[in-house]
Amino acid sequence: MDRSAHEAQWLRDVRNAVLHLHEQLLEWERRGHERLHGRLSANEALQVLLHDPRFAWLRPLSELVVHIDELLAGRPQQPSPDADAILVQARALAAPDAEGTVYAQRYLQAIQESPDAVLAHRDLLHLLRREPRRP
Numbered sequence: 001m002d003r004s005a006h007e008a009q010w011l012r013d014v015r016n017a018v019l020h021l022h023e024q025l026l027e028w029e030r031r032g033h034e035r036l037h038g039r040l041s042a043n044e045a046l047q048v049l050l051h052d053p054r055f056a057w058l059r060p061l062s063e064l065v066v067h068i069d070e071l072l073a074g075r076p077q078q079p080s081p082d083a084d085a086i087l088v089q090a091r092a093l094a095a096p097d098a099e100g101t102v103y104a105q106r107y108l109q110a111i112q113e114s115p116d117a118v119l120a121h122r123d124l125l126h127l128l129r130r131e132p133r134r135p
Contacts, residue, residue, distance in 0.1 A: 007083050008072060010130065014090055015068040017127050021094075021120040022061040025107070028114040029055055057106045064089055087128065094124050 026049070033054060034040055040048060049055050068086055096108030110117045 010127075011068050011072055011083060011086065014086065014124070014127050015065055015072070017120070017124040018061055018068070018090060018093075019065050021117070021124050022058060022065065024114060024117040024120040025058055025061070025110050026055075028110045028117055029058065029106075057103045060093055060103055064093060090124070091128050094121060094128060096121075 030040065030045060030048075033048060033052070049058075064086070067089070071082070071086065093103070093107075095104060096111055097104035098108055099105075111121050
């Protein structure tokens with residue numbers, strides 16, 4: 001596998017791990033919302049996800065998936081992210097911190113409370129330890 005093919009595979013693997021982590025965090029946040037406000041239909045859940053400030057902290061993960069998709073499709077937005085920039089961004093998003101940003105604080109709380117989020121976090125960290133260009 002040549003370097004660019006290896007890098008593309010690494011990006012796909014990271015994308016899938018970030019997407020899985022996002023799903024686990026979203027599910028954790030949805031359960032918390034439903035404990036306070038009652039069960040949500042699929043349409044209500046979508047509306048809450050898009051408009052409720054409680055879910056806004058998840059947007060950086062969504063944006064990372066979009067950046068990876070654009071890079072893999074060969075049409076990155078300006079300025080163009082590369083694999084190294086994706087690595088830096090993903091590592092920053094996989095860093096829970098009680099004293100950090102709202103994102104980092106919510107992320108820490110989620111991985112303290114959700115075993116599924118912990119496993120998704122672990123899987124992402126495993127991928128991020130590999131260099132994007134190393135076979």
